[in-house]
Amino acid sequence: MSDLAAYHAWNIALARFGASPEELKAEQARRLADEVARAQALEARILETREAMAVTLPYDRIADAVTGWREENPRCAISDAVLFEALHRELRVQAVLDAVAARASAVSAREVRDYYDANLDSFVRPERRRIRHILVTVNPDFAENVESRARARIDGIAGALRGGADFAELAQRHSECPTAMRGGEVGVVADDALYPELAALAFALPTGEWGGPVRTELGWHLVACEAIVPAEIVPYADAAEQVRAHLAKLRRRTEQTAWLKALVMRPMLVGDDPAAA
Structure with missing residues (x-):
């Protein structure tokens, strides 16, 4: 396993199984290897895109991420150099996904009202x-x-x-x-x-x-x-911002999902924009 793969393995093992890679059973280790391979492949594809080429990150931001990660994962023996590179890549990926999400269209007042009216049961404030x-x-x-x-x-x-x-x-x-x-x-x-x-x-x-x-x-x-x-329906004026934030989050996620799907569905060249397909 490469050094960068070890970083992915550590994170995925803790998230999926609540244990370090060395503590996994054989079947868990096999599943982990598959997930690590997929994660690395997707990361590599994202970092090939035109959006990724536009991302620059200050050294201090990456260094702070390294420090924070070390504090949360004191048992991990990954070297600082590898960790710096892994987090640099991870932060670039997140910056790309944030940029893609920002393309999502704004949620209109009509959409907010329609969602509220169609989901009144979700806005019941209990007694x-x-x-x-x-x-x-x-x-x-x-x-x-x-x-x-x-x-x-x-x-x-x-x-x-x-x-x-x-x-x-x-x-x-x-x-x-x-x-x-x-x-x-x-x-x-x-x-x-x-x-x-x-x-x-x-x-x-x-x-x-x-x-x-x-x-x-x-x-x-x-x-x-x-x-x-008494129990009551939360007034529209009180619920509107919550609804708007919910719909905006869904819209951003949809934008990211569509972009990622386009990315993995076709061959990529350096500088390609998957959304243009």
């Missing part, structure tokens, strides 16, 4: 809750936070709430979460932003009620629901 919570952590290393003491403390706080105490004030005094400084305010959240046990409780509470205690991996919680924000 959310505005909540506060009080946390007493469980930690066997501290006497006050062993399981039994933590449970007794949260039960005592719950008793104070039943007696009419203010939730936010109790959170400030007793909660062991950073939100204590805000009276336990978590804010408006969807259920997937919470621990499952906490979400199940919070999203079962009516507005103005509190519940618990409930146990999570952190400890014992009490939860108060201050408001229910």
Whole structure:
């Protein structure tokens, strides 16, 4: 295997198999060899193009890439000279693909609106809750936070709430979460932003009620629901830029794919433009 092939092999092995080339089983090694050959062939074809000839990269950019790669791959024994050349080629390839992608036509406002209207189900914002919570952590290393003491403390706080105490004030005094400084305010959240046990409780509470205690991996919680924000469709004005970015990304990818397909489908001469075929 050539030195440049070793660079490709290292990257592909980690990406595909989560291991270095030397750690692969026989079948994995065979698959790796095939992928390395394809990667090198495609890289060579791209670097033959007119677009590649127009690319110049400053030394410092390549040197920085070498340093970054070394930090991420300390076990790899590829020499600095080979790594510099490999990353120089890789960065040139990426520059070419970026230039090709830039040829994609701009996404029009009409296209953005049409996509939004045709995919409203994708723009549903789920029901959310505005909540506060009080946390007493469980930690066997501290006497006050062993399981039994933590449970007794949260039960005592719950008793104070039943007696009419203010939730936010109790959170400030007793909660062991950073939100204590805000009276336990978590804010408006969807259920997937919470621990499952906490979400199940919070999203079962009516507005103005509190519940618990409930146990999570952190400890014992009490939860108060201050408001229910119903599920809604994200307004077009809020979604438009996200849609535009999504469509632009797809269009750039399509431009690259078409260019690469043309590149591999016909013989190449130095200076050829595959898109001209």
